[in-house]
Amino acid sequence: MSAAEQIGVVVGGSLTKSLEVRLDPGKAAGLGEYLMAPLDGGGELLGMVTDVLLRAAESGPTSWPPPAGDDAASSLLREVLLDTGVYTAVDVNPYLEVHGAGGETARARRLPRHFAPVMRANQEALNAAFDTGERTAIALGAPLGMSDVEVCVDIEKLFERSAGIFGKSGTGKTVLAMMVLDAMVANSAAAATNRDRTVALIFDMHNDYGWGMKFQGDGGGERRSLKQRHPGDVAVYPLEDNVAHSDGRVVIGTRDIEPDDLDVLQGTGNFTEPALQAAHECAQRIGRDWIDEILADEPSPNAVRRAWKDGNEPDEVSWAAFATRIGAHPGSFDNLRRGLRRFMRSNVVQGGAGQFTSTIEHIVQTLQGGKSVVIQFGRHGSDMTTYMLVANMLSRRIWDAYRDAMERSEGDRAKEPNRLVIVIEEAHKFVDKAIAGQTIFGQIARELRKYNVTLLVIDQRPSQIDAEVLSQIGTKFCLQLDSEADVEALIGGISGRAGLRQVIASLESKQQALVFGHALAMPVVIRPPDLTRDYAPGASLRQRLGAETRTTSAASPAGLFGPRVT
Amino acid sequence: MSDTPRVVEAGLRSYQCAYEGYCESPFSLGQIVAVREGPWPILGVVADAASGPEDPTRPLQARGGAGQTAADVMAANPEIRLLLRTHVTVVACGYVEGETVRALLPPTPPPLLARVEQATTAETVRLASDGAFIALLVRSPLCDDSVIAAAIRSAARAFEAGSRDFTVRAGKELARLLKAEPSRLTNIIRGVAV
Secondary structure, eight states: OOOEEEEEEEEEEESOEEEEEEEEEOOOOTTTTTTEOOOOSOEEEEEEEEEEEEEESSHHHSHHHHHOOOHHHHHHHHHHTTTTTTEEEEEEEEEEOOOOOOOOOOOOOOOOOTOEEEOOOOOOHHHHOOOOOOOOOOEEEEEETTTOOEEEEHHHHHSSSSSEEEOOTTHHHHHHHHHHHHHHHHHTTTOOGGGGGGEEEEETTTSOOOEEOOSTTOOEEEEEOOHHTTTTTEEEOOOOOOOOOHHHHHHHHOOOGGGHHHHHGGEEEEEEEEHHHHHHHHHHOOOHHHHHHTTTTSSHHHHHHHHTTTTTOSSOOOOHHHHHHHTTOHHHHHHHHHHHHHHHHHEEEEESOHHHHHHHHHHHHHHHHHOEEEEEEEEGGGGGHHHHHHHHHHHHHHHHHHHHHHHHHOOOGGGGGOOEEEESSGGGTTBBBTTTTTHHHHHHHHGGGGGGGEEEEEEGGGGGGGGHHHTTTTEEEEEEOOOOHHHHHTTHHHHHHHHHHHHHOOSSSSSOOEETTTTHHHHHHHHHOOOOOTTOOOOOOOHHHHHHOOSSSSSSSTTOOOOOOO | OOOOOOOEOOOOEEEEEEEESSOOOOTTTTTTEEEEESSOOEEEEEEEEEEEETTTSSSSOOOOOOOOOOHHHHHOHHHHHHHEEEEEEEEEEEEEETTEOOOOOOOOOOOTOOBBOOOOOHHHHHHTTTTHHHHHHHOOOOHHHHHHHHHHHHHHTTTTTGHHHHHHHHHHHHHHHHTTHHHHHHHHHHHHTO
């Protein structure tokens, strides 16, 4: 391993907690930076700075600090005490043992000895740690404080389990998601067959992932989004009509809505649980026209006949009597009708049968044909109920199609459908603790890659997400979070979480993310590349910095991606 | 009369030297001196200097009329000077072995009646550069805070342009030695920064 500048020595620590490194005079290391120290018997320990400590060798200097004046004695005393009586140390979470480029990498099981020199990790060590071998990789960005180094992640590994991007509002979740998806689409486009393409079904709440993205970072304005960057590999399905650059439109007919589709809406407050039970009862008794029937001013003869199958219906039948007859409380039945009327006022749901089934078939064909699909909500994006209804309806049916295709393949990999990543924003509404068991998203997260469908959840309140679902999210991108509950929800159960908590707390409000989990050998704080107007997934950080050619295959100088195994 | 003092009492940790008579400007406090006779040159720091009658049973009378300075009285009474002696106490803080200056106690005391001279700039720099000599001063009961501060000041002068860096380096060594005595450290640093 190439020589690196020493910045301190090991003075204590624990494998299960952290290593304490006393910094040499004049040296500094910040949260999130990687340090390495030689291990007895060969190899280097690689760890991340999780805390910076101001220590005193004895209590004297801190009990009797030197005077603050500028006189010679005071300034000399301060200078004398720095790095002797008082000093700076850093806590380093030990993560990996690396053995140079091409060597083995393993979880840390040993510690360096006392007074072992500690160096800032170099590109060679990070390449060994994040080596993706011959597999394709995305450059995530530069680790904090190491602008000449880049971290790459195996793109297949990233999406073989569900992933999540978490951060409070305005921290750059959408930009980060766009960059990751952009790289995924570009990577898929290079695949030899549709079967090898990973595609995304994106429920685009605020029209960010289709044609253009409203960019709130430096320079503002609009940035090209997925459809504009990859016109042949992305299809856009808006909910509104007359939308430019679209490939179809999603219109839901009342006959397309099944009671199960409404279950997810319980959390929005539009439907109470008894109202949803009434919906199931209505659908069972009335059939596919149940919504059109119960939205009429009065019960139709058909509805009455189906409710009173014994033929003993009263002369005058009100909706209250109908509700009582089917075992629902009239108030709950009213709640159901009010909620359904709200849908009818939007253009998304229309009476009768829409082209929903054919749209679903088209979307499934598009996805399995290797194209990603963006469901663009437009002005409906601000209506959470509509967003959830559409996302749930589409996901359920597309999930069914993938599951059927997977079961038909009977283990023959060549016949399996390609991998699908469903991207949902405000994910906690779908996989809330109360309803995660009932929604398709909870099921997808739990059943993981069994059916080649995974999730990319984008959310600002991870603590609201069902713990079981959250535990199934493989790779997590954590931008700035303020709530302790949210931070704890993300890092609970991870070794060295106390340190990671400090790291998350110190993230800046934009363009800094802690990434950890399945796809990465160890957590990393990154500064993602800038989303400039001419940003392209092929332009890696190193190229922009004009750095030398990389020594490993993790990200080739020719682009963001390494060579692909065919 | 020679103005070079000679060793009159010798120990491993300290020795005393005396001028032939009364010396008005003996070695100064903290000055680094050398005894170059014997098996190895021994370096030390002046910890004290005292002048008085050679026979303690015959104390010096306070002679001199009003308006007379000490020099006037001495000139008027030349016999007095013959009865006085100046003694200097030196704390050993290093010795030279071959080409190496070691900041350690010398293996043997300096020879009696050996001449005590001012250390050269090169000797001082080689003795003091790593600040290790300060440990012997701090441990010596003969060295109080003023002696240590004066020794660092004296050594710093030998470093010329690098005197500030040396002072900080010596201060850090002192801070390590006196980590449990912050008030003493402060006192010494105040003495150094004068």
